[in-house]
Amino acid sequence: MSTTIPTTERPTFAPRVRRLTLKRRRQLSGVLFALPAIALVVCFIGIPIGQAVYYSFTQWNGLTSTWIGPSTWTQAFHNTNLWTALRNNGLLLLSVPFALALPLGIAVLLHQRVAGWRIFRSIYFLPTAISWVVLGLVAERFFAYQGTLNSIIHALGFSHVSTNMLGYESEALIALGITFVFTMIGTNTMLFLTGLATLDPSLEEAARIDGAGRWRIFRSITLPHLSRFIQLAFVMTVIALFSALFSLIFVMTGGGPGYATTTMEYLIYETGFNQGDFGTAALYGLILFVITGIVGVVQLRLIGSNE
Amino acid sequence: MKKPRRTGRWILFGAMVVVAIVMLYPFWVMIITSLKSESQFLSGGGFSWLSWSNLTSVIPVGQEVLSSTIVCSSSILIILCVGLPAGFAFSKLRFRMSTVVFLVIVSAMMVPLQAILMPEFVNVTRLHLTGGYLGAILVYASLGTPFSVFLFTTYFRGVPDELIEAGIVDGLGYFGALWRLVLPIAVPAIATVTVLQFIQIWDDLLVGLLFIQNTSERPITVGLAVLAAGRTTSIPELMAGSIISALPAMLVYLGFQRYLVKGLTMGIDR
Numbered sequence: 169m170s171t172t173i174p175t176t177e178r179p180t181f182a183p184r185v186r187r188l189t190l191k192r193r194r195q196l197s198g199v200l201f202a203l204p205a206i207a208l209v210v211c212f213i214g215i216p217i218g219q220a221v222y223y224s225f226t227q228w229n230g231l232t233s234t235w236i237g238p239s240t241w242t243q244a245f246h247n248t249n250l251w252t253a254l255r256n257n258g259l260l261l262l263s264v265p266f267a268l269a270l271p272l273g274i275a276v277l278l279h280q281r282v283a284g285w286r287i288f289r290s291i292y293f294l295p296t297a298i299s300w301v302v303l304g305l306v307a308e309r310f311f312a313y314q315g316t317l318n319s320i321i322h323a324l325g326f327s328h329v330s331t332n333m334l335g336y337e338s339e340a341l342i343a344l345g346i347t348f349v350f351t352m353i354g355t356n357t358m359l360f361l362t363g364l365a366t367l368d369p370s371l372e373e374a375a376r377i378d379g380a381g382r383w384r385i386f387r388s389i390t391l392p393h394l395s396r397f398i399q400l401a402f403v404m405t406v407i408a409l410f411s412a413l414f415s416l417i418f419v420m421t422g423g424g425p426g427y428a429t430t431t432m433e434y435l436i437y438e439t440g441f442n443q444g445d446f447g448t449a450a451l452y453g454l455i456l457f458v459i460t461g462i463v464g465v466v467q468l469r470l471i472g473s474n475e
Numbered sequence: 476m477k478k479p480r481r482t483g484r485w486i487l488f489g490a491m492v493v494v495a496i497v498m499l500y501p502f503w504v505m506i507i508t509s510l511k512s513e514s515q516f517l518s519g520g521g522f523s524w525l526s527w528s529n530l531t532s533v534i535p536v537g538q539e540v541l542s543s544t545i546v547c548s549s550s551i552l553i554i555l556c557v558g559l560p561a562g563f564a565f566s567k568l569r570f571r572m573s574t575v576v577f578l579v580i581v582s583a584m585m586v587p588l589q590a591i592l593m594p595e596f597v598n599v600t601r602l603h604l605t606g607g608y609l610g611a612i613l614v615y616a617s618l619g620t621p622f623s624v625f626l627f628t629t630y631f632r633g634v635p636d637e638l639i640e641a642g643i644v645d646g647l648g649y650f651g652a653l654w655r656l657v658l659p660i661a662v663p664a665i666a667t668v669t670v671l672q673f674i675q676i677w678d679d680l681l682v683g684l685l686f687i688q689n690t691s692e693r694p695i696t697v698g699l700a701v702l703a704a705g706r707t708t709s710i711p712e713l714m715a716g717s718i719i720s721a722l723p724a725m726l727v728y729l730g731f732q733r734y735l736v737k738g739l740t741m742g743i744d745r
Contacts (some may be wrong), residue, residue: 180594191561193649194568194643194649195568195571196570197649198565198567198569198570201564201649202564202570202573202576204557204561205561205578205580206561206622208557208613208616208620209583209617211617212595212613212614212617212618213575213583213621215598216595216598217586217590219594220589220590220591222593223593230593230596230600240485241634277487277490277494280487282487282488283488285491288617290732291495291498292495292498293493293728294499294502294725294728294729295498295501296674297678297724297729298724298725299672299677299678299680299696299699299704299720299721299722300680301699301720302505302696302717302721303501305703305713306501306712306717308703309555309710314517316504335525344544350497353498356741394594411587411588411590413681414589414680415679415681415696415700418680418684418700418704430637430712433589436589436590437589440596441685446593449592449593450594453592453593457585457586457590457591460585460590462582467585
């Protein structure tokens with residue numbers, strides 16, 4: 169274009185105009201290309217967050233809402249169900265160390281490259297592909313009175329002992345926690361194995377030559393190297409704990425016995441769809457939003473810190 | 476690396492076999508239980524094809540698998556069509572405030588559906604989208620979009636600017652550059668998004684349960700969960716249905732394992 173303009177007239181101006189329009193065209197295309205994604209996220213995630221804030225101050229059954237004000241919040245915090253759910257989530261946090269330590273052990277095991285390790289790797293990750301609905305169904309059979317757990321106990325010689333963990337308020341949450349650990353093994357092992365693959369083998373070699381034992385090498389070289397991966401796995405596991413247990417609970421216990429296995433996310437579903445109290449459910453949603461938000465900020469910082 | 480002593484290797488191998496048994500346990504339970512009739516299941520012994528031959532009359536697996544396929548493929552198509560241009564824009568066609576907008580979209584990744592479940596449900600119901608698949612598809616698409624935008628943006632950052640600029644100078648235009656230059660390069664990223672979202676959406680319960688009102692249009696995961704929670708369906712038939720529901724996701728996983736790993740470790744493994 170610039171070559172067609174007679175160079176005698178405005179030799180410096182023409183290219184500048186062209187560059188400006190090009191820049192504007194690029195920006196315009198950028199906005200245009202980003203718009204559908206922005207619209208989708210705003211309409212289905214952004215706006216509902218705002219609505220949740222509004223509805224948390226109302227009495228709402230899904231059709232009509234009446235403004236109540238901040239007293240809805242004080243009321244909610246006097247509700248024992250909320251505290252039970254928060255306590256259940258808190259207790260389930262105790263399973264997180266297991267959901268990290270077991271995959272770490274398995275990843276180290278796989279990293280030894282024993283014959284057939286690739287096949288073992290595929291087997292270990294296989295449950296990750298299937299739905300937590302299905303895994304919950306299987307777990308329900310495992311813990312049932314006539315299930316695998318009791319068969320194992322009887323086979324070990326304790327024929328007079330029988331468990332029915334999902335049937336008792338004191339034990340159902342433990343069973344849910346164990347199932348949760350199992351469902352997280354594949355993902356976390358995958359993460360740790362990726363971390364181990366980036367470890368420079370010559371480091372371990374050098375330590376070994378210096379006379380360091382296996383445990384020493386693991387503690388002083390492997391573990392520090394994996395720290396970022398462990399942090400990421402920790403955050404992902406905690407987020408899953410607060411937002412992915414729904415399928416397991418729905419299939420295994422329905423939140424019961426009583427409210428023994430009702431976590432925050434299940435309480436939201438239960439309050440909204442079984443009790444029809446949309447306002448309180450929206451409020452509980454905001455509490456969950458804040459909790460996962462805090463964990464999410466930690467994760468963003470972890471991901472962002474290497475850019 | 477020094478080879479551990481022989482006994483050490485056998486102990487390692489033994490440990491790996493034990494872990495393998497634990498991880499294969501769900502599949503073993505599903506297969507063994509599905510090969511029993513209801514009475515054989517209760518009494519413990521025996522073998523029968525009954526639950527398989529009865530399966531379609533108890534659980535409409537054909538219809539449910541079809542529903543799952545429609546919902547999955549439509550959602551993924553939207554996620555790709557929306558995420559790919561946005562990733563291109565945020566990495567190469569930056570506009571005013573684009574970094575802020577990008578960060579806002581990425582942080583939407585942290586919002587669990589349960590947190591906004593009530594307004595979302597009422598909105599989608601009011602728009603009369605829960606009658607068919609559209610409501611669920613849009614919810615899945617919007618939940619998957621932040622991750623795909625994040626993945627495409629980080630992926631395109633690795634593509635040299637000169638390549639795009641050369642295309643523009645050659646008169647492709649931005650849409651042409653997206654279609655002819657960016658899309659072919661993005662195939663691995665597209666595969667990663669597709670595999671991850673497929674497994675996520677195929678295995679999901681909550682959205683399908685609430686945003687698809689007609690029981691005849693239920694995806695298979697939802698169908699199974701509802702029957703399981705009802706506690707009236709025979710366990711062997713439920714297990715047979717579980718196998719059907721697990722197969723597609725397992726096949727996708729086994730076929731595209733490396734893309735799955737890439738997606739899960741996204742952002743840290745670079």
